[in-house]
Amino acid sequence: MPVTLRTSVPIPLTDQAIATHFVSFSGFSDGKEHIAIIYGAPEEQDTPLVRIHSECLTGDVFGSQRCDCGEQLQEAQRLMAVQGGVVLYLRQEGRGIGLYNKLDAYDLQDQGMDTYQANEQLGFDHDQRNFAPAVEMLVALGLKRIRLLSNNPHKADELLAAGIEISERVDTGVYVNQHNAGYLKAKVDQQAHRIKLPISAKSVDSQ
Numbered sequence: 001m002p003v004t005l006r007t008s009v010p011i012p013l014t015d016q017a018i019a020t021h022f023v024s025f026s027g028f029s030d031g032k033e034h035i036a037i038i039y040g041a042p043e044e045q046d047t048p049l050v051r052i053h054s055e056c057l058t059g060d061v062f063g064s065q066r067c068d069c070g071e072q073l074q075e076a077q078r079l080m081a082v083q084g085g086v087v088l089y090l091r092q093e094g095r096g097i098g099l100y101n102k103l104d105a106y107d108l109q110d111q112g113m114d115t116y117q118a119n120e121q122l123g124f125d126h127d128q129r130n131f132a133p134a135v136e137m138l139v140a141l142g143l144k145r146i147r148l149l150s151n152n153p154h155k156a157d158e159l160l161a162a163g164i165e166i167s168e169r170v171d172t173g174v175y176v177n178q179h180n181a182g183y184l185k186a187k188v189d190q191q192a193h194r195i196k197l198p199i200s201a202k203s204v205d206s207q
């Protein structure tokens, strides 16, 4: 059964004049409640901007400085307020291990592990995220050709493999601080994320 559109509800967002709709779906392969936030009318654009964002309660809602999720989401919202687009918000907290396990992983990181080692220490793959629901939403929305806002090459690879055409990869900004520098460095060193870290940030992790 293909994923189908369930409900599209207008929800105005703070500081954004552009029309925004929250869209729900039926039939996700993983049974979770993922959501698309539609800015303007991307279906009328040749190559709408798309951000695939995995839920991060601590960063998205509370502004945690241990990661860069909140800043990346805000950046996507700023861009889409101007040019339209879609945020595909995936309900897979902590790279798919859940909120409590993520907090356990933070605890391990404070004892010296990096973000991937910590997940493995807890018995998980280093990254359990599943991007199939993002593809399912794009197909249900009729968006087969997009510009992808991401610095994660693995997301682009998964979309391409699923038949989504990516006309352009738009890197997200660099949001480094003293608390997340090691986390960002691990993303660059181990998973080839395209984050241009300043020299000062690269040295933080080796201290």
Ligand SMILES: [Zn+2]
Pocket: 056, 058, 059, 060, 067, 068, 069, 070
């Ligand atoms: Zn985060």
